[in-house]
Amino acid sequence: MSRHYRLLPAVLLSLYPTLAAAQVLNVAFGESLEPYVMPQQASGIEVEIIREALRAEGLGMQPVFMAQKRLPLALKNPRIDAIATIRPDSGLKAAYSEPYVYYEDVAVTLRSRNLQLREVAELGKYSISAFPLATQYLGAEFARMAANNPRYGETGNQVDQNRLLYRHLIDVVVADQRIFKYMNQRVVSDFREVVQPVSYHLLFEKLPYRVAFRSAALRDRFNRGLATLNGNGLYQQILNRFQYADSVD
Structure with missing residues (x-):
């Protein structure tokens, strides 16, 4: 060749x-x-x-x-x-x-409770489950609220956030809106639990x-x-x- x-x-x-x-x-x-x-x-x-x-x-x-x-x-x-x-x-x-x-992070509450959230500081009155490192990503005001709120916590297993909310064990979920909606699918398919109507509170800027x-x-x-x-x-x-x-x- x-x-x-x-x-x-x-x-x-x-x-x-x-x-x-x-x-x-x-x-x-x-x-x-x-x-x-x-x-x-x-x-x-x-x-x-x-x-x-x-x-x-x-x-x-x-x-x-x-x-x-x-x-x-x-x-x-x-x-x-x-x-x-x-x-x-x-x-x-x-x-x-x-x-x-x-990411479009929001505060999520049960619609049946009719909670009105207009400012980040108002979250300090409620029990909260947020995503990991939320205090680093959501600004100084959110970090101050979390530091002074003994009922604030974070979890890496975000389907647990939805389940805790629907069981009335927490007041507020802080999560990206797409993630929360996806986890609703898992609440139904993986755990055979019922999801409930929620309200999305737009307290944060898109990141x-x-x-x-x-x-x-x-x-x-x-x-x-x-x-x-x-x-x-x-x-x-x-x-x-x-x-x-x-x-x-």
């Missing part, structure tokens, strides 16, 4: 990088953030957005799931290339991407989250891939796949 023909595959791979073996990045995700992160399916809103943004740049992704509180420390492991669901104010020194997902990369060059490629997803409509398609109703009127 001519040496020119032997060289042809290498030439093609250099011209078309997607034909070559893609570089695979190990990306750390929190393990209890359904529907944003769904470890058993290796899927979810965030997993799919990051996977597709990297794919658009010819990169692969291997998700690594860990406890939410361990995420800021994940880059200490040299095998981890990036961390999802993080913000620059976490204190972690890294190459941060553009925002790729927004943008970024990917923290070890490498600025990989961060830049992710940003380009994210722009591609927004431009071709795939970003919105991913969000639409993970829409959940309240299950009750």
Whole structure:
């Protein structure tokens, strides 16, 4: 065989990088953030957005799931290339991407109780179950309220928040609205329990989250891939796949 023909595959791979073996990045995700992160399916809103943004740049992704509180420390492991669901104010020194997902945290109460919540400080009168590290993410006023509220607690198993609320064991759940609605599905399917009508109190601003990369060059490629997803409509398609109703009127 001519040496020119032997060289042809290498030439093609250099011209078309997607034909070559893609570089695979190990990306750390929190393990209890359904529907944003769904470890058993290796899927979810965030997993799919990051996977597709990297794919658009010819990169692969291997998700690594860990406890939410361990995420800021994940880059200490040299095998981890990036961390999802993080913000620059976490204190972690890294190459941060553009925002790729927004969480809409709300206070949730039983509609039957007709509680009126207009300010964060008013939460101090009630028993609360919040998501992990909520006091770091929801602002100084929320942190002060939590510090002075002996009935404030956090849980990483967020389906428990819904169950405690419906059993009248807590007054308020603080959670992302998508997560709360998804957990309603699990209350019914996993525990055969009844969900009840709730009220959503919009006390918090939407929070943008970024990917923290070890490498600025990989961060830049992710940003380009994210722009591609927004431009071709795939970003919105991913969000639409993970829409959940309240299950009750």
